[in-house]
Each structure stands twice: as C-alpha cells, then as structure tokens.
Amino acid sequence: MGIALSKPALDQLEVTLIGPGYGECCIVHVGSNRWLIIDSCRDSSGQPAALEYLQNIGVDAQEAVRWIIATHWHDDHVAGLAEVLRACKQARFFCSSALSKNEFIAIVTRFNEKASFDCSSGVSELIAVLEELGSSDRPHPSFAGPDRNLETIDASELAHAEECQIWTLSPSDAQLHKFLREIAGLVPALGETSRRFPSQPTNYLAVVTFVRIGSLGMLFGADLEETADPATGWSPIVASPGRPKLKSSVFKVPHHGSENGHSELVWEQMLHAKPVALTTPYNRGRKPLPCEEDARRIASLSGSFYLTSVLSKSPKRRASAVEKMIAQVGRLQPISNIPGIVRLRNGGMDNPNAWVAELSSEARQMDIPA
Amino acid sequence: MLIDPDLEDASIVLLGDFNPSIFNPDWFSRNGVVGPQDAQLGQVDVIHPDLAQFRISDLEFSIDRKRFQVLTRVAPLIKLLDVAMKTFTELLPHTPVAQFGINRSIHFRTGSEEVRNKIGLTLAPLGPWGEWGIEIAKGSGELRGGMTSLSMQEALKHGAFRRLITATVQPSALIPQPDGIFVGVNDHFERRDGLRDSFIVFDTLNEVFQSSLDRSESIIDRVIALKDEVNARK
Amino acid sequence: MRANSPTADLIFTNRQTSVYSATDEKSAGLNSLNSQIDRREDNQSTSTAQTDFKTAGLTANDKKSITFEIPQARRHNPQSIATFSPMQEWEGYVTEVKDETFTAHLVDITAKRRIAEEKIEISISDLSDQDKDLLREGALFRWSIGYYKQHGTKMKSSRIVFRRLPAWTKSDFMKAEQKAKELIGAITWE
Numbered sequence: 001m002g003i004a005l006s007k008p009a010l011d012q013l014e015v016t017l018i019g020p021g022y023g024e025c026c027i028v029h030v031g032s033n034r035w036l037i038i039d040s041c042r043d044s045s046g047q048p049a050a051l052e053y054l055q056n057i058g059v060d061a062q063e064a065v066r067w068i069i070a071t072h073w074h075d076d077h078v079a080g081l082a083e084v085l086r087a088c089k090q091a092r093f094f095c096s097s098a099l100s101k102n103e104f105i106a107i108v109t110r111f112n113e114k115a116s117f118d119c120s121s122g123v124s125e126l127i128a129v130l131e132e133l134g135s136s137d138r139p140h141p142s143f144a145g146p147d148r149n150l151e152t153i154d155a156s157e158l159a160h161a162e163e164c165q166i167w168t169l170s171p172s173d174a175q176l177h178k179f180l181r182e183i184a185g186l187v188p189a190l191g192e193t194s195r196r197f198p199s200q201p202t203n204y205l206a207v208v209t210f211v212r213i214g215s216l217g218m219l220f221g222a223d224l225e226e227t228a229d230p231a232t233g234w235s236p237i238v239a240s241p242g243r244p245k246l247k248s249s250v251f252k253v254p255h256h257g258s259e260n261g262h263s264e265l266v267w268e269q270m271l272h273a274k275p276v277a278l279t280t281p282y283n284r285g286r287k288p289l290p291c292e293e294d295a296r297r298i299a300s301l302s303g304s305f306y307l308t309s310v311l312s313k314s315p316k317r318r319a320s321a322v323e324k325m326i327a328q329v330g331r332l333q334p335i336s337n338i339p340g341i342v343r344l345r346n347g348g349m350d351n352p353n354a355w356v357a358e359l360s361s362e363a364r365q366m367d368i369p370a
Numbered sequence: 371m372l373i374d375p376d377l378e379d380a381s382i383v384l385l386g387d388f389n390p391s392i393f394n395p396d397w398f399s400r401n402g403v404v405g406p407q408d409a410q411l412g413q414v415d416v417i418h419p420d421l422a423q424f425r426i427s428d429l430e431f432s433i434d435r436k437r438f439q440v441l442t443r444v445a446p447l448i449k450l451l452d453v454a455m456k457t458f459t460e461l462l463p464h465t466p467v468a469q470f471g472i473n474r475s476i477h478f479r480t481g482s483e484e485v486r487n488k489i490g491l492t493l494a495p496l497g498p499w500g501e502w503g504i505e506i507a508k509g510s511g512e513l514r515g516g517m518t519s520l521s522m523q524e525a526l527k528h529g530a531f532r533r534l535i536t537a538t539v540q541p542s543a544l545i546p547q548p549d550g551i552f553v554g555v556n557d558h559f560e561r562r563d564g565l566r567d568s569f570i571v572f573d574t575l576n577e578v579f580q581s582s583l584d585r586s587e588s589i590i591d592r593v594i595a596l597k598d599e600v601n602a603r604k
Numbered sequence: 605m606r607a608n609s610p611t612a613d614l615i616f617t618n619r620q621t622s623v624y625s626a627t628d629e630k631s632a633g634l635n636s637l638n639s640q641i642d643r644r645e646d647n648q649s650t651s652t653a654q655t656d657f658k659t660a661g662l663t664a665n666d667k668k669s670i671t672f673e674i675p676q677a678r679r680h681n682p683q684s685i686a687t688f689s690p691m692q693e694w695e696g697y698v699t700e701v702k703d704e705t706f707t708a709h710l711v712d713i714t715a716k717r718r719i720a721e722e723k724i725e726i727s728i729s730d731l732s733d734q735d736k737d738l739l740r741e742g743a744l745f746r747w748s749i750g751y752y753k754q755h756g757t758k759m760k761s762s763r764i765v766f767r768r769l770p771a772w773t774k775s776d777f778m779k780a781e782q783k784a785k786e787l788i789g790a791i792t793w794e
Binding site for chain 3: 046097100102105106108109110112113114127130131133134135139140141142143188189190191192193194195196197198199284286315316318319321322325326328329330331332333334335336
C-alpha cells in the first residue's frame with residue numbers, strides 16, 4: 001500500500017475507495033471512529049479489502065464499523081461481504097428489499113445447488129450473506145430505499161461537532177419491480193443443464209447513498225445507470241422532493257464512470273461545482289470503463305478526478321509455444337487489475353472542506369489532457 | 371507437472387452397487403453425458419450383467435457390480451468429474467455409492483537405467499536391509515535386484531470421510547526401455563461411519579476433485595524431481 | 605530397481621494394476637479388467653458361456669469365473685496410447701453469444717487461480733458440432749493447449765470442450781426451496 005497506514009483523527013472525515021478492476025468497496029469515516037462500508041471486494045490476497053484496509057490502519061472493525069450497505073447484487077460488489085458481516089457483528093446492514101424477495105432467493109438457491117467450484121458468480125457469497133443475516137447475534141437488517149434516513153448522529157457525539165446523517169436515495173418500487181421482472185427470465189428450468197449464474201445487464205437496483213456531515217455532503221452513486229424511463233435511474237432521485245437537498249462536494253461516480261451512469265441533472269442539482277470525484281475501473285464488459293471519453297468528461301466536471309487503478313493492457317506472458325496456440329484461437333485480454341486505493345481525508349474541524357488525496361501506486365489522478 | 375510425461379492417465383473410481391448392463395455408449399449419449407459424435411465412435415468390449423467395458427472417444431469405462439471406473443488419458447480431466455456427477459446425481463441418483471477414489475498416474479523416462487536405479491535407491495536404500503541388502507547390491511544385469519514397488523500413504527479426515535492418499539512408485543511396465551518409472555497416486559475417500567449417502571459422496575467428489583488432482587501432481591512432481599537430484603549427485 | 609516378474613506383463617494393460625489390488629487400494633484405478641475375470645491369451649471361445657447366461661438362472665457359484673476373450677486391438681501398445689497433457693488450461697464461462705463469435709471469461713487453472721482474469725472472443729466455428737449445442741450464456745468449458753501424442757508423434761493441439769454438467773432436477777429444486785425457506789425464515793427485517 002502506498003498510503004500512510006494511520007487512522008484518521010477523530011474529527012477528520014475520510015472516504016476511501018478500493019477498486020481492483022473487478023469490484024469496489026468504499027469505506028467512510030464519519031468521525032469519532034465510526035465507519036461505514038459500502039459494498040465489498042477482495043484484494044489481491046483474496047481478503048475482503050475493507051477489513052484488510054481497516055486492520056492496516058489500526059482500526060478494530062468489529063468495534064468501529066457501524067453500518068454496512070450492499071448497493072446491489074452483482075458479484076463484483078459483494079465479494080467477501082459475508083466475511084465483512086461476520087467480522088462486524090455490531091454493524092447494521094442495509095440493502096434493497098430484493099434480498100428479501102422469495103423470487104430472488106429462489107433463483108439464488110437454485111443456482112447455488114449447482115455452483116461450480118471455480119467460477120463463483122457471487123451466488124455462494126449471497127447465500128453466505130443471507131445465512132449471516134439470519135444469525136441471532138447481530139442487529140436485524142433493514143431495507144434501503146428512496147429518501148430513507150438510515151441514521152442520524154447528534155453533533156455532540158462526534159468529535160467534529162457536526163451532525164451526521166446517512167441516507168439512501170434508491171431503489172424505488174419501480175426499480176425493484178423492473179429488477180424482479182428481469183430476473184424472472186433467469187430462473188433455471190427443470191432438466192436444463194446447469195450453468196453459471198448469468199450477469200444481469202442493467203443496474204436497476206443500485207442503492208445510492210448520501211452522507212451529510214454538517215454542511216458537507218458526500219454522494220455515492222454505486223452502479224446506478226440512467227435510463228430512458230423517468231421512473232428508474234437517476235431522474236426520480238434528482239426529482240424527488242423528499243431527498244436531502246444539500247449538494248455534495250465528494251462524488252463516487254456511478255457505474256465506473258460510464259456514459260450510462262452519467263446524468264447531467266446529478267452534476268447540476270446534486271453536486272457542488274467541481275466536486276472531488278472518484279471511481280473504480282471495470283474491464284469485464286464489452287469495453288473497459290471508464291473509457292477515455294468518460295474520463296475526459298468527468299475530469300472536466302470535477303475539481304479533481306481519481307481512478308483507483310488503470311487497466312492493464314498487456315496480457316499475461318506465457319511460453320511462446322502456448323502464446324502461438326492462443327493466437328490461433330483469439331486475443332486474450334486481461335480483465336483483472338491490481339487493487340488500487342484512493343483515500344480522501346479532510347482537514348477536520350479546522351478545515352472541513354479541504355480534501356487531501358492519497359493514492360496507492362496503482363491509482364491515478366485523471367487530469368484533462370492538454 | 372514438471373515434465374511432459376511419456377504416458378499418463380487419470381480416473382475416478384466409485385465403489386457401490388451398480389448394474390453394468392445399463393451402461394453403454396448409446397445410453398451415455400442419449401442422456402447427454404457424452405456428445406452424440408463421440409458416442410458414435412464408441413468401442414464396446416463387453417456389455418454383460420456383471421461387467422461392462424467400453425470406450426467413448428477418450429473416456430474408458432470399466433464397470434462391474436461393485437465398481438464404476440472412468441478413465442482418460444486426454445485433457446481436460448474435468449470431464450471425468452462431469453461424467454460421474456451427471457450420471458450419478460442427475461440420471462441415477464439412487465445408486466448407492468459408499469466410497470470414491472481419484473487416481474492420477476504417469477510413466478516417465480529417467481534417461482538411463484542407472485538413474486532409475488539410483489532413484490530407487492534414494493527411495494528405498496539397501497543399507498537398512500543389512501546382509502541381504504549387500505547381497506542385493508551385488509546383482510547386475512538380469513540378476514539385478516532392488517526396489518520393485520514402494521507405497522507411501524497419508525491418512526486424513528475430510529468431513530465425514532476418512533481420506534487415504536497413497537502414492538506408489540514402480541518401474542514402468544509400459545515404457546519398453548529400462549529407464550521408465552511409474553508413479554501413481556490414489557486419493558481414496560470412505561465414510562468413517564460406513565453409511566452410504568450418495569449425496570454427500572458426490573458433493574465431496576465435486577468439492578475435492580480439482581484440488582486432489584493438483585495435490586497428486588505435486589506428489590508426482592516430487593518423484594520426478596529426484597531425477598535431477600540424482601543427476602546432480604554424479 | 606528391478607522390473608516385476610514377466611508374468612505381470614501378460615496382464616491386459618498396466619501391470620501396476622496388480623499391485624493396486626494387492627495393496628488394498630480399493631478405489632485405485634484399474635486400467636485392465638480386475639482379477640475376477642480370467643484373461644485369456646488363447647482362442648478359447650466364450651460363446652458357450654454367453655449362451656448359458658442368456659437364459660439360465662445363475663447362482664453365486666455359476667458366476668465364479670467369467671471368461672472373455674480380449675480383442676487384440678484393445679491390447680495396448682504404449683506407442684498407440686494417445687495422451688494429451690496440457691501446458692495451459694483455463695476454465696471459461698460464456699458471457700455473450702453473438703452470431704459468429706462468443707465472448708468468455710477465463711480462469712487460469714494451470715496457475716491455480718480462482719477468479720477470471722482474462723477474457724477472449726472465440727469464433728463459434730472453432731467449436732465441434734456437439735459443443736455448439738451447449739453454447740449459451742453461463743455455459744462452462746475447458747480450453748486446453750498442449751501436445752497430443754500418439755504413435756511416437758507429437759502434435760500441437762488446442763481443445764475447447766464444453767462441460768456437460770448435471771441438469772437441474774426436481775430434487776435440486778426441492779433442496780433449493782427448502783434452503784430458501786430456511787434462509788427467509790431466519791431473517792427478521794426491520
């Protein structure tokens with residue numbers, strides 16, 4: 001890790017984004033050693049990245065992590081989540097109500113009966129998460145939803161003397177309904193040859209999180225994509241009369257900076273001008289994200305824009321005889337990055353709006369090209 | 371593995387109660403266990419109530435009333451697992467199966483009979499055999515004596531199973547030159563309580579198959595590495 | 605080391621099988637018939653025995669010894685045994701199927717990896733006809749690259765073999781339903 005292994009001061013805010021190119025995890029310090037984890041991924045040693053990071057900076061996750069949010073069920077956002085839950089027994093857990101729906105659990109359990117040993121698609125992780133949520137030694141889980149205040153902490157309880165609120169802004173019922181319709185098509189049929197749990201093409205269900213600390217706002221866009229349907233995507237969030245109206249100065253850009261995740265309305269109405277923006281890359285789709293155009297767009301809208309790691313373009317080297325035979329079949333492209341970290345810490349009570357970024361060696365600040 | 375062996379194979383063996391006469395290339399093809407084109411190239415030796423032996427493409431089947439074996443010498447070895455799982459978890463789920471084994475073996479050449487003999491002496495020195503060892507060492511040519519077979523075994527618990535990993539080293543019977551060595555590893559699982567619960571058997575087989583092969587290959591690699599060690603001592 | 609006695613050579617294929625039987629490796633692979641069966645080198649016909657079995661009720665004693673003549677073609681000459689040992693193998697899963705190609709993510713089995721770290725687009729025409737029937741999103745396959753050896757010759761080979769996995773059965777659905785009930789029943793949502 002190329003960043004200082006030290007805890008933030010009790011009055012300092014921190015936003016740390018970890019992204020290995022497959023999966024992301026966001027860790028937020030709201031003050032007084034109270035931490036929020038949004039999503040989970042694994043680092044290069046296979047450990048849950050959030051737990052590894054907190055341990056490295058000397059934070060006792062069991063005591064300090066108070067909230068865990070799972071934004072959606074794609075395998076790149078839940079890897080290691082069950083372990084995180086087990087390690088953070090005191091933390092309240094929030095997710096969309098999809099996880100309570102019989103239809104979703106039925107599909108997951110069916111696929112889990114046939115889970116292949118080395119192509120884990122996140123199904124076994126979901127089962128492990130559900131098992132952990134059912135254990136009696138932790139708080140009951142709760143649903144995330146539109147305009148939902150998960151927690152309010154009085155200013156007197158926090159070292160920076162500002163009130164803290166944690167909100168979720170989605171998913172709406174319409175988004176949930178669309179999701180359930182989409183996954184209905186994934187149900188395996190009797191007699192069908194077992195296969196890997198397919199990827200869901202659209203991120204209808206992503207939980208958008210907003211954290212307010214005093215007059216400072218932080219918006220975490222998960223993987224929510226904008227859609228043409230005014231009832232789904234970013235539009236209903238922006239338009240919602242019930243959401244907190246405070247604009248954010250820190251923005252976790254949704255869906256790996258893609259065009260699909262971009263909403264002009266969000267930048268205009270939910271963010272301060274030139275916020276600090278950060279996101280993780282993704283290279284398992286048709287094209288790597290963010291592409292150059294995406295990076296340029298985001299950089300032009302932001303005060304600073306950070307990427308947790310940069311896509312490796314070079315495939316793994318193998319013996320020349322093997323490479324010759326590979327070439328006869330096709331071109332191998334890498335889809336896995338070394339995990340990178342972008343950490344933002346503010347100046348505490350003295351300078352709450354001054355964010356200082358620290359980057360691991362894999363991370364990059366994305367400047368607008370000259 | 372460290373080398374590309376001269377000959378190799380892998381197999382899954384199931385011990386239980388079987389009906390050999392139902393198994394044949396056509397049955398496997400009709401039930402989707404093998405592809406139709408592979409089944410058309412099937413070669414049958416015997417189909418009998420007590421024994422079935424046939425070949426489908428690169429899969430060799432040998433089934434009697436107590437034993438089901440599928441063997442291949444051609445990668446991907448995972449197809450052995452897929453055959454066993456599809457046959458006994460989907461098509462014949464009520465077949466009582468009590469034990470299973472995953473086997474991996476190779477034959478490789480050491481370069482010379484002298485090196486092969488030195489490997490044998492490394493694994494089974496003659497010193498502990500006292501006077502007899504001295505007598506054995508005197509033999510040469512067609513009167514040469516020494517190790518004919520060596521087995522090492524590790525016993526483990528794996529959930530409800532007792533697991534025995536047995537590696538055997540012998541002169542190769544299939545390499546015509548006198549410098550060949552056979553190494554075979556049998557990874558055997560049997561219920562500790564003697565119950566025959568096919569569900570757990572196949573669940574476990576599915577869980578351990580790849581790691582078992584990896585482990586067997588690392589054991590085999592250890593024997594192969596003796597060739598270089600012996601050569602280095604020259 | 606000294607080779608085993610010559611009589612061991614007459615065993616159908618690998619004489620190592622006799623050792624497996626002797627050392628009580630119950631599930632050791634045999635690549636010959638086991639010792640219940642007499643192996644005959646001569647031309648004694650088995651037809652009478654086979655006729656008897658067709659209609660006669662057999663007692664345990666009748667089944668003591670079954671004799672089969674092993675077809676000559678099946679006696680392995682080591683040179684004739686075909687082997688394919690991969691230098692590199694991946695497990696792939698199909699992520700997208702287009703008209704002429706499909707895209708897959710690859711897990712490097714040779715390097716003992718557990719997650720996909722590479723992807724590739726493969727021409728559907730590279731697949732055998734019987735594997736084309738298995739092509740769909742989520743389907744698993746093994747891609748092996750190495751040398752195919754037989755009759756003393758060595759040939760580079762790249763093989764894509766789709767896995768014929770067990771289908772979902774009623775029992776799977778029942779177990780899944782039971783598991784789902786347990787999971788749902790155990791969680792109290794606030």
